[in-house]
Amino acid sequence: MNARTSTRRRVPPQRWARLPLGALNGLLAGCAALAVAELVSAVVRPQAGPVIAVGGAAIDRTPAPLKDFAIRHFGENDKLVLQLGILATLAALAAVLGLIALRHRRAGALGVLLFGVVGAAAALSRPDAAGIADALPSVVGAVAGAGTLYWLTVRLTTPTGRSTAPRPGAPEAGDREAGWDRRGFLVAATTTAVASAGAGALGRYVKGAGGQGAVASRDAVKLPVPASPAAPVPAGAALRVPGISPFTTSNGSFYRVDTALFVPKVDATGWRLRIHGKGVSRPLTLTFQDLLGRELIERDVTLTCVSNEVGGPYVGNARWIGVRLADVLRQAGVEPPSRGGPADQLVARSVDAMTLGSPVEVVMEGRDAMLAVGMNGRPLPFDHGFPVRMVVPGLYGYVSACKWIKDIELTTFDAYDPYWARRGWAQQGPVKTESRIDTPKPFARPKPGRVMVAGVAWAQHRGIDRVEVRIDDGPWNPADLAAQDTTDTWRQWSYPWEAAPGGHTLWVRATDGAGRTQTGDRVQTIPDGATGWHSVVVGVH
Ligand SMILES: Nc1nc2c(c(=O)[nH]1)N[C@H]1C(S)=C(S)[C@@H](COP(=O)(O)O)O[C@H]1N2
Numbered sequence: 001m002n003a004r005t006s007t008r009r010r011v012p013p014q015r016w017a018r019l020p021l022g023a024l025n026g027l028l029a030g031c032a033a034l035a036v037a038e039l040v041s042a043v044v045r046p047q048a049g050p051v052i053a054v055g056g057a058a059i060d061r062t063p064a065p066l067k068d069f070a071i072r073h074f075g076e077n078d079k080l081v082l083q084l085g086i087l088a089t090l091a092a093l094a095a096v097l098g099l100i101a102l103r104h105r106r107a108g109a110l111g112v113l114l115f116g117v118v119g120a121a122a123a124l125s126r127p128d129a130a131g132i133a134d135a136l137p138s139v140v141g142a143v144a145g146a147g148t149l150y151w152l153t154v155r156l157t158t159p160t161g162r163s164t165a166p167r168p169g170a171p172e173a174g175d176r177e178a179g180w181d182r183r184g185f186l187v188a189a190t191t192t193a194v195a196s197a198g199a200g201a202l203g204r205y206v207k208g209a210g211g212q213g214a215v216a217s218r219d220a221v222k223l224p225v226p227a228s229p230a231a232p233v234p235a236g237a238a239l240r241v242p243g244i245s246p247f248t249t250s251n252g253s254f255y256r257v258d259t260a261l262f263v264p265k266v267d268a269t270g271w272r273l274r275i276h277g278k279g280v281s282r283p284l285t286l287t288f289q290d291l292l293g294r295e296l297i298e299r300d301v302t303l304t305c306v307s308n309e310v311g312g313p314y315v316g317n318a319r320w321i322g323v324r325l326a327d328v329l330r331q332a333g334v335e336p337p338s339r340g341g342p343a344d345q346l347v348a349r350s351v352d353a354m355t356l357g358s359p360v361e362v363v364m365e366g367r368d369a370m371l372a373v374g375m376n377g378r379p380l381p382f383d384h385g386f387p388v389r390m391v392v393p394g395l396y397g398y399v400s401a402c403k404w405i406k407d408i409e410l411t412t413f414d415a416y417d418p419y420w421a422r423r424g425w426a427q428q429g430p431v432k433t434e435s436r437i438d439t440p441k442p443f444a445r446p447k448p449g450r451v452m453v454a455g456v457a458w459a460q461h462r463g464i465d466r467v468e469v470r471i472d473d474g475p476w477n478p479a480d481l482a483a484q485d486t487t488d489t490w491r492q493w494s495y496p497w498e499a500a501p502g503g504h505t506l507w508v509r510a511t512d513g514a515g516r517t518q519t520g521d522r523v524q525t526i527p528d529g530a531t532g533w534h535s536v537v538v539g540v541h
């Protein structure tokens, strides 16, 4: 009877157990591959890691409508969602490879290597790829993963082979002789898991240490007193209405929109800005110290994203300190088109190879376009472009607000399409007049009686002259405007509403300093910004 049981156990693990264990092998091999890739990328270049590289390639190839959808629905978590999606896909495919390997070990391992090829190709094709070394994380990771899968599969599918001849007398002889080595497999799988976790953690640690120079260089920045300070924000610019957007958006709550899966950590001490191109008679290279040593201006400017839907969150107002871009351009010999300059487009390039194109005329014509080094009294946060970014009042971010800037090239709109223009967005992006109801919130249930309706309106560089509120299909009523800081900032407004019981729709529209009233026509964000009136539905009870 002992013989019977051991015969059954002899099949290296039973079929039902093999499948999940095979899939587990695939997952473990995938973890090993990613962990090793993480470690290698920490040494080579963080951005060259396979998930970042494939994710970046995916972002660049995502059609504009889908990208817009992602920004709208996942908001600033869009990148997290993308990375989780990549990891989930990889996990599923790794599990399949683990199953394939049960029958064809080599094919399984080869499959893992193929993923390495995809990762390496993605890394090498990134616009900011630094060279052939960028392929290393994917390649080394894949080799580690393929080896791991092969090894684990052997553990799972081969009888122990410790002895082919039965050892009579030993109680578990039957188990030992041809059964699979359960303990051996468990040890192998655990070792893989622990080693992967260790390698991954070490990679993370090395990456963190790699950014220390940048962090130290930021900590060391002492923003000089600007030669041209901003006037204090007028006392009446900030209304005391609960729920309204604060007049100045703090650095921590400022919206973030960019394509960077890995936020560039630039060491300011090695940073350079090059200015060159068409009509640049005196090409310039500036250091961070050069910028700090120049005449600085301080301005309140509201920044808006072209992907902001009507009523959306991608708008914020900050106090920026920087160098007037026109001054730097003039020093480089640049003339605006109206003075006969040959270049009508200024293309800003970032360290992560983003390109943004602004009209030279707008940048030089007298508005406070700047190379910003400070945001709300602090050096720029890394998320917002440390050490230097562009800010141009009145232009959407995608045509002006280059973060982590390193290069400015003067060219023409005919000669060059920057990143977003190549993806279906308009070459020119002046901010459209917009207004937003911040309070009450959608589907709020206020009590009948006086309810404060309040929010913000913006039309950078034109200013806001009037805001009106409409209840249901009633007439447009003038809202009370807060004091205007500058025409480059948004303006708060409020409207005391005598709310009657029942469901109501609240509407808002603004009129800018040029006398133009916001259109009620709804258009989507692509190609040059959404239009339409923001509305909020509430139930008064
Ligand atoms: N390097 C870089 N700069 C960039 C972007 C980017 O993707 N990469 N996005 C632009 C867009 S679309 C906007 S709206 C603003 C947003 O700036 P913020 O993230 O500081 O709010 O940055 C701009 N500058």
Ligand SMILES: [Mo]
Pocket: 257, 304, 305, 306, 307, 396, 397, 398
């Ligand atoms: Mo944007």
